[in-house]
Amino acid sequence: MSDNSEKRPSTRKPARRAASDLSADIANEIRDSIIDGRLIVDARLPSEAELAAQFAVSRPTVREALKRLAAQSLIRTQRGASGGAFVNRLSYxxxxxxxxxxxxxxxxxxxxxxxxxxxxxxxxxxxxxxxxxxxxxxxxxxxxxxxxxxxxxxxxxxxxxxxxxxxxxxxxxxxxxxxxxxxxxxxxxxxxxxxxxxxxxxxxxxxxxxxxxxxxxxxxxxxxxxxxxxxxxxxxxxxxxxxxxxx
Amino acid sequence: MSDNSEKRPSTRKPARRAASDLSADIANEIRDSIIDGRLIVDARLPSEAELAAQFAVSRPTVREALKRLAAQSLIRTQRGASGGAFVNRLSYxxxxxxxxxxxxxxxxxxxxxxxxxxxxxxxxxxxxxxxxxxxxxxxxxxxxxxxxxxxxxxxxxxxxxxxxxxxxxxxxxxxxxxxxxxxxxxxxxxxxxxxxxxxxxxxxxxxxxxxxxxxxxxxxxxxxxxxxxxxxxxxxxxxxxxxxxxx
DNA sequence: CAGACGTTAAATGTCTGACAAATAAAAATC
DNA sequence: GATTTTTATTTGTCAGACATTTAACGTCTG
The missing domain is CATH 1.20.120.530 (GntR ligand-binding domain-like)
Structure with a gap:
């Protein structure tokens, strides 16, 4: 219903748009990337540290965002050297x-x-x-x-x-x-x-x-x-x- | 046939993934409490600090669990003195x-x-x-x-x-x-x-x-x-x- | 040269402690 | 008594640290 015209991240600033839930914003952004195909199945997301730098937030905040996505089975995480968060193939x-x-x-x-x-x-x-x-x-x-x-x-x-x-x-x-x-x-x-x-x-x-x-x-x-x-x-x-x- | 680098050995069982995901365990426990009625709509969960003590984990871990539940709209959170996490009335x-x-x-x-x-x-x-x-x-x-x-x-x-x-x-x-x-x-x-x-x-x-x-x-x-x-x-x-x- | 083995580095999982911000209740003031 | 101020509580966020896991690399030995 609401016009989703958030396709311009270049002009995006930490505005005062009631952004008191950074982890939700980040989770939504990543989720949209998955939905519209910018992130394909089995693609690896940047590491938590990189995401933190990218979104200019701390790692715990990034982690909360990732957990939101994990709760919806949109991503899976793997520990270890070549680990990280991967886009999950959503199965029945x-x-x-x-x-x-x-x-x-x-x-x-x-x-x-x-x-x-x-x-x-x-x-x-x-x-x-x-x-x-x-x-x-x-x-x-x-x-x-x-x-x-x-x-x-x-x-x-x-x-x-x-x-x-x-x-x-x-x-x-x-x-x-x-x-x-x-x-x-x-x-x-x-x-x-x-x-x-x-x-x-x-x-x-x-x-x-x-x-x-x-x-x-x-x-x-x-x-x-x-x-x-x-x-x-x-x-x-x-x-x-x-x-x-x-x- | 191209050699697939992401082979999945069929002998791999997903049984041993329960060992290290405290936030998922906590989230599941709380979710079950909501489903079977131990936590009713609009009930207030213990504060994050109390939950941390109760589950013997740190606050970030509790927060990750709560974010998982929030991602499913099972709870809502409110800041402030009498704030906290509340069981959400799931609406259409x-x-x-x-x-x-x-x-x-x-x-x-x-x-x-x-x-x-x-x-x-x-x-x-x-x-x-x-x-x-x-x-x-x-x-x-x-x-x-x-x-x-x-x-x-x-x-x-x-x-x-x-x-x-x-x-x-x-x-x-x-x-x-x-x-x-x-x-x-x-x-x-x-x-x-x-x-x-x-x-x-x-x-x-x-x-x-x-x-x-x-x-x-x-x-x-x-x-x-x-x-x-x-x-x-x-x-x-x-x-x-x-x-x-x-x- | 080839394979077994130990080392290392990268990444997530977790903890501690701290501060900021919001908010309602209590306290103080007029 | 009403309004304002203070205070306590709780979530939101950050920084840094350590533990654990795991793949890749390098070394040693046969």
């Missing part, structure tokens, strides 16, 4: 935890209702149905089948059942064979699972869940996207009914 | 930029193809169609109409047109009236827009876009979810055809 594995943390806190801190979270979660999962039906592999079907079989085991602990539930839905999302989609959805599903577990833990009927999961598997096997979406809607309704059975 | 506005940054870098650093990104983007947007049709307000329709009118102006610069395009789609997502969905989708749309602009900038026909946008508006007005999804599919196909014109 590294981005997942942050995504989950952020989503979890957003839900818990902003009073998101169970219904709203649930609605979002199933809408997103529904978005995968079409692609999953066209792109799913037989291996993925086997994986889904395996989880369903696990869930049929009545001796399974509640915790393990929930874990298997998450695995099932993540595998379902993976059926779309689109890593971007998997990334986005994994964050959403993982973040909402604790919330959903807390509410539906005791009330859920495993038989109903297993039946619906089986129906999803069948729809995927037959590549029937519409029927797949319908089952997801049923699962959505059932989950909602667990949360508010007040009558 | 604060989470957006990080979400966009992460998504942008994930796309650009992992060689995500245009088709894959496009597929994910439209699948996600499609997920909103059903909810948008039931929940949209007349105000939102007006906002969409306003953007379409802007896009009809032939004197609009390419940049402004793209900007309006983003606004249109974000407003569309907002029609679902689900903040969680808006958050997830905004990240995806914002992150993919630069990629899509780069490819479709010159080739796109504004008339086609405007027509499709109008069709979306009509579908929303009539609350016809299926027709809305179909138009989105058309837009998807058209965008894809721009990237690989078989003519």
């Amino acid at each position: 594995e590294q981005a997942y935890p942050q995504q989950v943390t952020t989503a979890t806190l957003l839900l818990s801190m902003n009073g998101i209702s169970f219904a709203t979270a649930c609605e979002a979660r199933f809408a997103l999962e529904r978005a995968c149905a079409l692609l999953a039906c066209s792109n799913r592999t037989d291996q993925q079907l086997d994986a889904l089948k395996f989880e369903i079989e696990r869930q049929k085991d009545t001796f399974l602990s509640d915790e393990t059942f929930c874990q298997s539930d998450v695995s099932f839905h993540r595998t379902f999302v993976d059926c779309a064979c689109n890593p971007v989609l998997s990334y986005q959805l994994a964050g959403a599903i993982e973040a909402m699972q604790p919330l959903m577990n807390m509410i539906t833990y005791t009330r859920r009927s495993r038989a109903v869940i297993v039946d619906l999961h089986s129906a999803i598997l069948d729809a995927l096997a037959d590549r029937k996207a519409t029927s797949c979406e319908n089952v997801l809607d049923e699962l959505h309704s059932y989950t909602l009914s667990l949360a508010s059975p007040k009558s | 506005e604060q989470a957006y930029p990080q979400q966009v940054t992460t998504a942008t870098l994930l796309l650009s650093m992992n060689g995500i193809s245009f088709a894959t990104a496009c597929e994910a983007r439209f699948a996600l947007e499609r997920a909103c169609a059903l909810l948008a049709c039931s929940n949209r307000t007349d105000q939102q329709l007006d906002a969409l109409k306003f953007e379409i009118e802007r896009q009809k102006d032939t004197f609009l610069s390419d940049e402004t047109f793209c900007q309006s395009d983003v606004s249109f789609h974000r407003t569309f997502v907002d029609c679902a009236c689900n903040p969680v969905l808006s958050y997830q989708l905004a990240g995806a749309i914002e992150a993919m827009q630069p990629l899509m602009n780069m490819i479709t900038y010159t080739r796109r026909s504004r008339a086609v876009i405007v027509d499709l946008h109008s069709a979306i508006l009509d579908a929303l007005a009539d609350r016809k979810a299926t027709s809305c999804e179909n138009v989105l599919d058309e837009l998807h196909s058209y965008t894809l055809s721009l990237a690989s014109p078989k003519s």
Whole structure:
């Protein structure tokens, strides 16, 4: 929204623009360099001492800036002679935890209702149905089948059942064979699972869940996207009914 | 094959990196306290000196940990007598930029193809169609109409047109009236827009876009979810055809 | 000449101590 | 009693130092 016209560092001076957070400024500057390609993957940043001289600050300040970037997995550091800070290749594995943390806190801190979270979660999962039906592999079907079989085991602990539930839905999302989609959805599903577990833990009927999961598997096997979406809607309704059975 | 100087021995395990990163350990510990509720929103953390004593490290180390948390908007700091570090109420506005940054870098650093990104983007947007049709307000329709009118102006610069395009789609997502969905989708749309602009900038026909946008508006007005999804599919196909014109 | 081995230098990780700046509460003044 | 001043607390920043890690260099030996 704000006009980002900070492309002229030559005329830049230690102005009075509320610059009481040097480490944040430095971190932002380096981050922008990474985003717009001036610093490419695996490029080595100047040493902390050099950065300190370059930005005319002390080394602790530079270090705080680097730690900010490290917290976002934008850089990695290595000790030793040819060590230093390197631009990190951001991988899905590294981005997942942050995504989950952020989503979890957003839900818990902003009073998101169970219904709203649930609605979002199933809408997103529904978005995968079409692609999953066209792109799913037989291996993925086997994986889904395996989880369903696990869930049929009545001796399974509640915790393990929930874990298997998450695995099932993540595998379902993976059926779309689109890593971007998997990334986005994994964050959403993982973040909402604790919330959903807390509410539906005791009330859920495993038989109903297993039946619906089986129906999803069948729809995927037959590549029937519409029927797949319908089952997801049923699962959505059932989950909602667990949360508010007040009558 | 060129000899790669950055070989990665597969036997190398990332297990021994926990030994020397005190600031990361401290940051993780505090983060977990926030997540599981031991530290609630607006709670004040101990002062840096107290934290240093508590964790038996020096103040700079504590500060690096706090900067890591600040980079994720988990805490805010305030100077002065009754200042300190406070648990931040994570808002969507604060989470957006990080979400966009992460998504942008994930796309650009992992060689995500245009088709894959496009597929994910439209699948996600499609997920909103059903909810948008039931929940949209007349105000939102007006906002969409306003953007379409802007896009009809032939004197609009390419940049402004793209900007309006983003606004249109974000407003569309907002029609679902689900903040969680808006958050997830905004990240995806914002992150993919630069990629899509780069490819479709010159080739796109504004008339086609405007027509499709109008069709979306009509579908929303009539609350016809299926027709809305179909138009989105058309837009998807058209965008894809721009990237690989078989003519 | 080649390989093993010790040395060295560079870089990050950490600590100590200090001062500056901001800020709210307490104290002093009118 | 209201306003002003002082004070204490806390973060922001700096300087210097030492420890630790690690790659590169040089030396010694077979």
